[in-house]
Amino acid sequence: MKVQKQWSCFVFFLLHMTHTAWTQIFQVVGPSSAVLVFVGEDVTLPASLSPVISAQRFEVRWFRDDFDSPVLLYQNLQIRPEHQMQAYEGRTALFTEELLKGNVSLRLKDVRVSDGGLYKCFVDSGPWNEEVHITLNVEVLGDQPSISISYTEDQQTTLVCKADKWGTTPDVTWRDMNGVDLTSESSVTEERDNEGFLRVSSFIPIKQEFNVFSCLMRSKVPRPDWHSGLAIYGEYSEFMVSSSY
Ligand SMILES: *[C@@H]1O[C@H](CO)[C@@H](O)[C@H](O)[C@H]1NC(C)=O
Numbered sequence: 753m754k755v756q757k758q759w760s761c762f763v764f765f766l767l768h769m770t771h772t773a774w775t776q777i778f779q780v781v782g783p784s785s786a787v788l789v790f791v792g793e794d795v796t797l798p799a800s801l802s803p804v805i806s807a808q809r810f811e812v813r814w815f816r817d818d819f820d821s822p823v824l825l826y827q828n829l830q831i832r833p834e835h836q837m838q839a840y841e842g843r844t845a846l847f848t849e850e851l852l853k854g855n856v857s858l859r860l861k862d863v864r865v866s867d868g869g870l871y872k873c874f875v876d877s878g879p880w881n882e883e884v885h886i887t888l889n890v891e892v893l894g895d896q897p898s899i900s901i902s903y904t905e906d907q908q909t910t911l912v913c914k915a916d917k918w919g920t921t922p923d924v925t926w927r928d929m930n931g932v933d934l935t936s937e938s939s940v941t942e943e944r945d946n947e948g949f950l951r952v953s954s955f956i957p958i959k960q961e962f963n964v965f966s967c968l969m970r971s972k973v974p975r976p977d978w979h980s981g982l983a984i985y986g987e988y989s990e991f992m993v994s995s996s997y
Pocket residue numbers: 796798799800847850855857
């Protein structure tokens with residue numbers, strides 16, 4: 753009799769365990785701000801389950817506007833490309849080994865301008881589902897600026913520094929030949945071309961006849977410096993050239 757009681761207690765405990773496992777409540781956690789990437793680069797949209805539980809047997813669906821036409825769908829332990837949005841074909845992945853740790857982050861390769869916008873990560877365990885929204889901002893570095901001379905109606909000589917194909921408004925800096933910053937005397941205009949890129953023009957009136965002006969357009973989004981290196985493996989000589997946008 754006593755043994756039987758212990759057994760039923762144990763069975764009840766087991767049932768209880770299974771039940772809580774099935775209805776385990778979780779959240780999908782993403783970054784607190786938008787994710788930034790430069791066009792042509794790869795990016796990870798980070799998302800994970802909290803508390804940390806395995807998502808291996810769950811459905812993980814990354815989508816934009818259309819739930820039924822996902823960016824990536826993981827279901828029944830595998831990636832299902834059948835209904836994937838065509839624009840994302842061959843460019844997406846999950847970190848499959850990381851699913852055990854509740855990491856459902858999306859890897860997106862070779863980012864395009866059209867990838868920018870809102871992404872939803874929907875995770876479904878069966879009895880429970882949750883989603884998180886993540887914004888991806890795609891930054892485009894514009895063309896190199898060029899300077900030209902123009903004259904206003906009152907014959908004032910003005911320099912125009914112009915560059916096409918910017919994704920977001922860059923910082924524009926003007927300097928004279930002594931390196932003095934003249935930016936406060938300039939004004940910027942921008943217009944969108946038919947592909948949605950910005951054409952940026954900065955104007956600065958010139959007072960002195962002889963001077964050299966330089967104009968620098970730089971992305972407001974920080975990016976790592978671009979290093980180009982040249983090493984000469986002679987006896988002592990080695991030097992490095994570096995440049996940054
Ligand atoms: C998920 O795994 C990838 C690959 O190991 C890692 O880069 C990323 O930081 C992880 N994300 C989270 C939210 O844990």
